Amino acid sequence: MASVTLKGIKKSYTKDVTVIKGVDLQIKDGEFVVFVGPSGCGKSTLLRMIAGLEDITEGELMIGDALANDVHASKRGIAMVFQSYALYPHMSVYDNMAFSLKLAGADKAEIDKRVQRAAEILQITHLLERKPKALSGGQRQRVAIGRAIVREPQVFLFDEPLSNLDASLRLNMRVELSKLHADLKTTMIYVTHDQVEAMTLADRIVVFNAGVVQQVGSPLEMYENPANLFVAGFLGSPKMNLLEAQLVGVENGLAVVRLPKGITVRAAVDASRATAGSKVTLGVRPEHIQLATEGDVGIPARVDLVEHLGDIVLAYVEIPGVNDILAVKLPGHYTNLKRGDAVRLVFPETSALVFDEAGLAFKRTV
Amino acid sequence: MRFRTDLCNIKIKLQSSYAVKNTRSYAAIAYLFLAPALILMGVFTFWPVGFNTYLAFQDYSIADGTATWNNFAHFKYIFHEELFWNALKNSLLYLLIVPVIQLGALVLAKLVNNKLPGMTFFRATFYIPVITSISIAGVVWIYVYKYDGMLTWLLTSLGLLHEQIDWLGEPKIALYMMMIFTFWKGIGYYMVLYLAGLQAIPSEVEEAAVLDGANAWQRFWKITVPMVKPTILLCTLLSTIAAIKVMQEPIVLTKGGKGDTYTALFYVYDQAFRNFNFGRAAAAGLVITFFCVLLAIIQFRFFGEKK
Amino acid sequence: MAMGRNSRRIMGLTGHYAGLIAFAIFTAFPLWWAASVGLSTNPENMYSFPRSFWPTEPGLLWFAKVFTDMPFLTYLKNSTIMAVMTVVGVVIVSVLAGYPLARLKFVGSKTIFVIIILTMMLPSEVAMIPNFITMKHLHLINEYLGATVINFSAAFGIFLMKQAFEMVPQDLIDAARVDGATEMQILWRIMVPVSAPSIAALGIFTLVNAWNDYLWPSIILTSREKLPLAVGVFNDLTGPFATSDSMVMAAIVMTVIPVLVFFAFTQRYFVSGMDGAVK
Structure with missing residues (x-):
């Protein structure tokens, strides 16, 4: 088992095309880290650089205590699970799992012991003689993981391993991967574009965009305190409502912002570094917006569309004068809400976020 | 700083x-x-x-391996020799076969690209000429073209011909008779390539065209041809090269006749292995290589643009 | 309505098969005729058409004579040895060359590929004279290797393997690299098995070509004991050893039949393995 350290890692294909623009990251021994970001953000490239499948243009990669930049992929102590599983189609499941050990010249008994053990962990012992063609998607996925396990690597690398599975299978495998990590306690680096996978699997999430790390942190920390607009918009479903606004000033430690038509909202953030009158963005998660009951003050709005999902109700509402449609997540008992209803919205000041002109979040004060 | x-x-x-x-x-x-x-x-x-x-610039003797500079004598010779120019002209005429063989092969591939019974039999039958050695096929075709051979019999019995013709001996038609032989020999080869190209077309495309009301003729020209375009380009390239390089046909069918069925490369072969004038053969070969490279460049340009 | 559709379909099918049959006659008649002549123990009708398309006094006399009066088995042995040599040579050379051109990034890969493809345009027949001299120096005149080695490095084979290797998913190669395979191991243990259909197609294609190669073997092989079928049978009809026409027709049929049977059984592979070349 080993830690992974990235220092100033860059990747350029030509002088002008840089896909990774300097990444510094410390991954602790035994940690489960998820790289997440939209497609093309460089997360897969970075993973392949850690694996040794792509050259590192600049910077240092340490696996354990050793510099790994020039070490061949097979000597880095890593194992990788590919999105397409990359099972060797002409080999049986057993041979697929044994291939790396055979190449390394391990003796037959040792190979057999390790393959059998991995097969037991993944419950695929009965499939060992089959060819990949005769397996279902989920079974192939297990074999791909099994192939990684037999190598007893110091670091597991996963490149979108679940994205070829259907929804229910994906859920199962997610749970199993969590269990596997709990059992093996090996360092795991996992790339996905699916934020649910990121939130559920990770000890720490690394959010990427355009070759730059946006934020690193535990799932809840990221969700509660996104560092910038990108992270705020990326995590959460439906995504955080982001409204253009203007900073009025700071009042009793609360930031006061004004939406169009003179609607003002207060947020418990420290906006003292921004000047009054500057452009800001107000962010409120759909589940934090409340409907005002009788007597409460609230922002008048009109319901545009209602989706009843059983456990919850999603309402899309429009505030007159504000261009964006707001998503509001309400408890399942709001069954009589319908299109065209007039409602009044409350943005609780402790859960509202404000981002400055450059898109960086102001620190929460509570 | x-x-x-x-x-x-x-x-x-x-x-x-x-x-x-x-x-x-x-x-x-x-x-x-x-x-x-x-x-x-x-x-x-x-x-x-x-x-x-x-x-090409030497008088070369294969017996003792000596070579002496001869001041372009070979080039001067072949440039004044009618036989060489005739051979070159015949090789260029041979390019006429390219479009015919390509269209034929594509239609044939279309006819056997289905799951109807007997297709394996037909594919194998169409491939017989390809897998027959040209020397052996030539032996049989000599009997097709003899003055009392199969072709004369066929046309006479159809009432199209009233005399016996030595098909490979008539200077005006001998070259075209050789082309028919080349067509017979080569069409199966391109058919297989087109078959591979056709099988890469998803059947949904054709089905959609049927639903849109396209008839077989329209489907062939509007769907099949555009979708196998890469194959058509590849096959046209291969068949152009093959046509310009024809030489074995005259060797096995006519030995060149009275000069009317000389192709450019047959001329080279003839000079080298029948006249044993290696220098002159090399000079002619050089001129032909030049033509081939020129043709290749033109085709590569063409290919480049299409791709 | 249903009748109308059915009869249209039947008419279409009839036309379809009529076209196929007509063309089958065109491609098959020479072999048919050779077979008919070979099967006629009485050669008097050999050149009277259409009578000769049906055997006169059928029997296997000439086929039996092929083995006694002609060194047919020697020719067959020579053809087999040379065809196998060529297939092995072409497959090894093409696989080795196709892999870096398809999957490795290196300086000059594009140029090398274009040069290799350009050799298709060069009239290789012109090269026969210098090659003959080279073979003389290498003492390969009248040797199997001399007759086959010039065909080992073929642009078409390299092109076909390059296309086939390009279709192998990158993940498979990466997985093998992570598993510790060297490039040589990736090539022989992953790429080659995965590209088996294309290699089979190349093998079949090469085998057929080698089996039928006529010109170069006829130049380089000087003794009758080394001749392959394509040269030997042709020489025996037209050359100084000319024997009975009927017997040669029987020999021709026996030369073509093995290849034909081979192709009929392998054509499925052949067609599916070629698709890399045409995309």
Whole structure:
């Protein structure tokens, strides 16, 4: 088992095309880290650089205590699970799992012991003689993981391993991967574009965009305190409502912002570094917006569309004068809400976020 | 300041050599893997081109291996020889076969590209000429073209012909008779390539065209032809090269006749292995190589634009 | 309505098969005729058409004579040895060359590929004279290797393997690299098995070509004991050893039949393995 350290890692294909623009990251021994970001953000490239499948243009990669930049992929102590599983189609499941050990010249008994053990962990012992063609998607996925396990690597690398599975299978495998990590306690680096996978699997999430790390942190920390607009918009479903606004000033430690038509909202953030009158963005998660009951003050709005999902109700509402449609997540008992209803919205000041002109979040004060 | 920039330069250089390190080690492996192919090509393809160029300017005797410079004598000779020009003209005429054989092969591929019974039989039957050695096929076709042979019989019994014709002996038609033989021999080869191309077309496309009301004729021209365009380009290229390089047909069918069925390469063969004038053969070969390369460049341009 | 559709379909099918049959006659008649002549123990009708398309006094006399009066088995042995040599040579050279061109990034890969493809345009027949001289120096005149080695490095084979290797998913190669395979191991243990259909197609294609190669073997092989079928049978009809026409027709049929049967059984592979070349 080993830690992974990235220092100033860059990747350029030509002088002008840089896909990774300097990444510094410390991954602790035994940690489960998820790289997440939209497609093309460089997360897969970075993973392949850690694996040794792509050259590192600049910077240092340490696996354990050793510099790994020039070490061949097979000597880095890593194992990788590919999105397409990359099972060797002409080999049986057993041979697929044994291939790396055979190449390394391990003796037959040792190979057999390790393959059998991995097969037991993944419950695929009965499939060992089959060819990949005769397996279902989920079974192939297990074999791909099994192939990684037999190598007893110091670091597991996963490149979108679940994205070829259907929804229910994906859920199962997610749970199993969590269990596997709990059992093996090996360092795991996992790339996905699916934020649910990121939130559920990770000890720490690394959010990427355009070759730059946006934020690193535990799932809840990221969700509660996104560092910038990108992270705020990326995590959460439906995504955080982001409204253009203007900073009025700071009042009793609360930031006061004004939406169009003179609607003002207060947020418990420290906006003292921004000047009054500057452009800001107000962010409120759909589940934090409340409907005002009788007597409460609230922002008048009109319901545009209602989706009843059983456990919850999603309402899309429009505030007159504000261009964006707001998503509001309400408890399942709001069954009589319908299109065209007039409602009044409350943005609780402790859960509202404000981002400055450059898109960086102001620190929460509570 | 100056010093700093130098340092920066060094750093950049170090980094870039660092970056291509992996790539460079792949280059060694790549050339190692390519070595057998390149060495063999060098010895048996490129060296002959060079040696031919040398021979073309020499009087060469194969018996003792001596060569003497002869001041373009071979070139002067062939430029004044009608037989050589005739051979060159025949080779260019042979290009007429390209569109015919391509269209025929595509139609044929279309006819056998289905799951109707008997298709394996037909595919194999159409491939018989391809898998028959040209020497052996030629022996049989000589009997087709003899004055009392199969072709005369067929046309006479159909009432189209009232005399016996020595098909390969008539200077005006002998070359076209040879082309029919080439067509017979080669169509199956291109059929297989087109078959491979057709099988790469998803059947949904054709089904959608049927639903849109296209008839078989329209489907062939509007769906099949555009979708196998890459194959058509490849096959046209291959068949153009083959046509310009025709030489075995005259060897097995006519031995050149009275000059009317000489092709450019047959002329080379004839000079080398029947006249034993290797220098003159090399000179002619050089002229033909020049034509081939010219044709290749034109086709590559054409290919390049299409792709 | 249903009747109308059915009869249209039947008419279409009839036309379809009529076209196929007509063309089958065109491609098959020479072999049919050779077979008919070979099967006629009485050669008097050999050149009277259409009578000769049906055997006169059928029997296997000439086929039996092929083995006694002609060194047919020697020719067959020579053809087999040379065809197998060529297939092995071509497959090894093409696989080795196709892999770096398809999957490795290195300086000059594009140039090398274009040069290799350009050799298709060069009239290789012109090279026969220098090659003959080279073979003389290498003492390969009248040797199997001399007759086959010039075909080992073929642009078409390299092209076909390059296309086939390009279709192998990158993940498979990466997985093998992570598993610790060297490039040589990736090539022989992953790429080659995965590209088996294309290699089979190349093998079949090469085998057929080698089996039928006529010109170069006829130049380089000087003794009758080394001749392959394509040269030997042709010489025996037209050359100084000319024997009975009927017997040669029987020999021709026996030369073509093995290849034909081979192709009929392998054509499925052949077609599916070629698709890399045409995309």
